[in-house]
Amino acid sequence: AQSVTQLGSHVSVSEGALVLLRCNYSSSVPPYLFWYVQYPNQGLQLLLKYTSAATLVKGINGFEAEFKKSETSFHLTKPSAHMSDAAEYFCAVIFNQAGTALIFGKGTTLSVSS
Amino acid sequence: DADVTQTPRNRITKTGKRIMLECSQTKGHDRMYWYRQDPGLGLRLIYYSFDVKDINKGEISDGYSVSRQAQAKFSLSLESAIPNQTALYFCATSDTRRTDEAFFGQGTRLTVV
Numbered sequence: 001a002q003s004v005t006q007l008g009s010h011v012s013v014s015e016g017a018l019v020l021l022r023c024n025y026s027s028s029v030p031p032y033l034f035w036y037v038q039y040p041n042q043g044l045q046l047l048l049k050y051t052s053a054a055t056l057v058k059g060i061n062g063f064e065a066e067f068k069k070s071e072t073s074f075h076l077t078k079p080s081a082h083m084s085d086a087a088e089y090f091c092a093v094i095f096n097q098a099g100t101a102l103i104f105g106k107g108t109t110l111s112v113s114s
Numbered sequence: 115d116a117d118v119t120q121t122p123r124n125r126i127t128k129t130g131k132r133i134m135l136e137c138s139q140t141k142g143h144d145r146m147y148w149y150r151q152d153p154g155l156g157l158r159l160i161y162y163s164f165d166v167k168d169i170n171k172g173e174i175s176d177g178y179s180v181s182r183q184a185q186a187k188f189s190l191s192l193e194s195a196i197p198n199q200t201a202l203y204f205c206a207t208s209d210t211r212r213t214d215e216a217f218f219g220q221g222t223r224l225t226v227v
Binding site: 006009034042043044046049090092101102103104105106107 | 145147149154155156157158159162170172204206208215216218219220221
């Protein structure tokens, strides 16, 4: 069955440390892949997306993600965490571009300590 | 003005009451979606519509119904609200010609007491 999994419901890092949020999908056909961020008491904001162009995708706020077909992964990274990065992050996929809706992972809450 | 507008933004209702959440968009998109967000469960798809005459059930449609009154409007109804429908609800839109991005409303926080 097609699915999207975020490994780790909560990730804690120190300010200045590397941020790595993991996302894996299950599908025989590479989907469209997205990362969204939700700051406290706000809606969802698109960070970046992969739509079969470059496998390394750069997004807003210094985030980037790499699509790895062999690992069915789309992990989100940022070299140096800021306090303002504390938020909930969602990986999402569209499995069949023509006929399905955006499906979300369960989310990863990122905490950043000083 | 926001491209995707949800009303109300917050609502408290009693068990057994009927409630409607409304979503309107000015993006001219043909596809619209309703999701609910619960802590630890992410966003789960309730219903989606690819055009005015198309309505599809999502992962968790039981207890909900929808109406696509026009291309720009997509309403979600709870016929008889129950406490476990307390959640944050999001409406989203996308364009068939560009299914690579969805645009979200600000959310409706619904509490059923």
